[in-house]
Amino acid sequence: MEFSLTFKVNEHIYLRNPESSDLGKKILKHSIDLIYEIGFEQFTFKKLATVAETTESSIYRYFENKQKLLLYIINWYWCYLDFMLDYQLKNITDKKEKIKIILHLLTDEMPSNNHEMEMNKYFIHRIVIAESSKVYLVKDVNEINQYEVFKPFKELCAKIAKEFADYNPAYIFTKSLSSTAIETAHDQEFFVTHLPRLTDVNTKNKKNFTYTFLEDLVFKALA
Amino acid sequence: MEFSLTFKVNEHIYLRNPESSDLGKKILKHSIDLIYEIGFEQFTFKKLATVAETTESSIYRYFENKQKLLLYIINWYWCYLDFMLDYQLKNITDKKEKIKIILHLLTDEMPSNNHEMEMNKYFIHRIVIAESSKVYLVKDVNEINQYEVFKPFKELCAKIAKEFADYNPAYIFTKSLSSTAIETAHDQEFFVTHLPRLTDVNTKNKKNFTYTFLEDLVFKALA
């Protein structure tokens, strides 16, 4: 079964829907490759224009600036996770199992269909780990928040919180635990890769370290 | 008792020690004010030169770029926390009490002497919350890490981890719990202020929310 996932991303994020044209898709594809490769700070529309074989001005017709483009990618990820959550939780009744699946979704590389994808999922996951907090750690967070650009993040957070509440109705910090789990999944993964002294990774537990830590943390919190 | 706290910050972070001259101190003071006011992305040496009543080129003699200047401020904060930890933990024997003091240090506004300070502690705390992750979420993290610029962060993390280990020697994720506590203190505080739907704050628990959540999380993890 072939299918491509398209999520309707908030219209305030783009000037022109990049999913609506070949050039738009090309811009998205290459921005993911380029941000992954050189990092968000070094990433510019000029460099993107070169690799996407288009012009700066053409890119500006899709996105106001590179921050919005990053926000688009991160939003796509949040929507994707939300979708995968529903998908993978379907028909699972065991509450503990449900939470384990959630934590795997947060920490593992993104599940990918076998066939060639428009979106490089591994790259997106690494971008989310290293760059996602930059979309809200900005001075105009309150302003852009009014346009509901963080809605998918909040919905994902709420959905996970609901499963936590379902597991233990007495627990009062379900949403904070949810946002903490999401952020910790990124932080710890980044630390494991770049600053391992901030973690307890070692050669033995290297595999799935972030998951193992998170599972321990979350289930104890919910106990 | 009047005293001023000076920490020797890693020499790779600055070109010329800003603590060594009036201009240097002026640069630090105004950079804290300005980063707090307009955010790190909008902050430039040109703007800083204007408010500090000096020139761009003079600032460049102290710091290579604004990233290094931010790193200096964040490093100062890490050293300060490390110092305050020793200071406040002195003579405390109760292990639970010790951890509570640590979590208060991480979440509360920084304790401040009554008299006029060179460093605006409230501003520094807000800068740490909103900007600190930007010092390591960069493409050249591995390179700058070689110069030990994150040593104070790692030491702080290790010191807190030690208290966790002391509280429960069987717990195997002390360092990850420590870095998670530090990061969560910032994240949740940011969310409470700007994106409260990602947390469980409400009018009742507003006061010390982040502390209350963290205390619950950490003690359950260590139980």
Next chain:
DNA sequence: TATAAATAATAGTATTACTATTATAAATAA
């Protein structure tokens, strides 16, 4: 085939992130 829409090509601007040079003021050493 005409017309509209999308894209490319080109040009241009203000700001950013620097580097370099020289002048002047302040601190210290001979």
Next chain:
DNA sequence: TTATTTATAATAGTAATACTATTATTTATA
């Protein structure tokens, strides 16, 4: 005291960034 070093200020300049605007050309649709 004068000479000399050192710090800072003033000035200039550059490459890159982050855009905006205009016109030409291609592509899609009526």
